[in-house]
Amino acid sequence: MAYDYSSESQRLELPNPYRIENLFQFIASVFYLACGVLSLLAARSNLHGLNVKFAVPLLAGILLIGYGIRCAATAMTRLRFFFGRALPVGLAPELPHGTTGKSQQIEAVQEDLRRGALSFPEPAGALNGLLYDRFPRLILAPLPVQQLAQAQFRNGLVIALTLVSLLVAWMGFSQPQTAQWVGVFYFTFAAWLVLRPMTVEQQTKVNESGVIALVVAALLGPVVIAFFARSLPELSWLTLHWQALFLLLAALGSVALFFIALIRQLSAPPATTMSCEVLSLNINTHPAQIINEFDRVMQQKWSEKIPNRRYARIDPVVDSATATGSFSGEIVEETQPMPSEVLSAMSLPAALAGARSRWLVILNLYGLLMLCAGAVALLLFVMRFEAGGVELSIAAYLTFAFVAFSVGRFCFRSSEKLWGRFDFVSEVIWLELAGQYTTARNRLGNDFSSTVRTESNGIHVDAMTMRVWTARIESVVFGKDQKRWITAMNGQSDITSGLAAHLSEFARARSMFVAPTNADDLGKIAATQSGQAAVAQALQELLLQKALRHTRSKGWLLANSRQTDQKAWEKSDISIWWKPDISILVLQGGHGLLCPRARNDGAG
Incomplete structure (x- = not known):
């Protein structure tokens, strides 16, 4: 994506929205690099004899340094934020200059304009019914916010059910061997059920049947394990029930914070109106001239001298070989979307004071703590890894590090989506023509006495319907190159009536006869008329x-x-x-x- 610069306006020079998250990324980078260096120093003393098993601490140090460098690289790539004129993306695919046609996406926008209302997909399912009952305004949120809210609500519900089941099973089985295998079961079950969707950025696929299956698995699974526990190997060195509890609590905390941050993105129900002017015109010119005049008028409305986005253009077709026929045409344009308000550089105090950004800061802070906890757990694993022997119990540090790292990474990736929110305002103008035409041959001038005689094929349009639709569009994007979503639209009655009056006056003023207008031609005609007058x-x-x-x-x-x-x-x-x-x-x-x-x- 090219970056277009203009010194005449700085309204598109938006402040960096990732400034706060970059701060947390740099802190995490420094912490991971420090832990990585300590891990390498500790591993160096344990590499006597070049035994392969002692390469594990070395590998841990490399992983810590690698992720620290990645955090720093992520922050450095977002130190400057460029928002060119081609951004944000259009409401529909844009038409190149000089082409005609329209897309299915703009037809959906036109339908919203025609109805004067925004359309949202109706939520389906019992869990979504519960979610939208508790948060009614969620139905009016942009689709990405709704999808994320649905996903996190399902994830949180599954985590809560699994946590309750773990606590019940923990209290019900007092035998050490049974408790050990129950811990393995719940850790594996929770890691597959919770961390997998969080890692691959998808919601847990659970409905009414899924909830029943989860309850049955969570309640009967430990019973089945207790039945076979005596024949299973002893796992006293691996106590995963604490890791499972930590996993569920940490995941539930991150999901809860992300869900609260999502709900804070909701706005009051927007006032949705539409402005439309309908005129019936009798004209003696080609109706395509009205669309050409519309194009000229729209150029005067360019925001910051940036060309409008054209989403549809269909020129009226008039066949001069037929005596009568019907035609239709339309054109849809949008002015350059501009920021809805003047944005200033984000600081940490300002972010904590903002209603939308406060919980994002808390989510980033929580993610930073989880990442640091994971680095500390991995560092402790390296420190306990002695050359003389390896205690299997230190594997618990690896599980803690894995859980903390996964949850922290989820927090940063989730908040990144919401930090990249931008609100824009623009105007959408839609001109629609439809009617019937009659063609005839027009002659002006006398064959014997006139100096100039002209002929033309005339077009007469009787009772043509001209509709002008306008709306002030409020839209939002989550990420500068992501899809833009309409959140509100308001009719512009003054713009609609003024444009309709101008186009109707222009159409009625067109002449049906062809006459010379060039200065040289007019001079020659005047000289000819003067000579004819002298002869007469x-x-x-x-x-x-x-x-x-x-x-x-x-x-x-x-x-x-x-x-x-x-x-x-x-x-x-x-x-x-x-x-x-x-x-x-x-x-x-x-x-x-x-x-x-x-x-x-x-x-x-």
């Missing part, structure tokens, strides 16, 4: 002179032809010629008009 004027004057000669030859008289009046008429552009009992010829500005006489008394 000369032709009119020629025809006028010919008409005057014709009237004099036919006996027409000039009205008011007295000398004094003649000068006045010569100064005017009006001359009146008349012929008794026939008509009057009025010449004004070079134009002639024959009028019937009202009377023939010769008056002007």
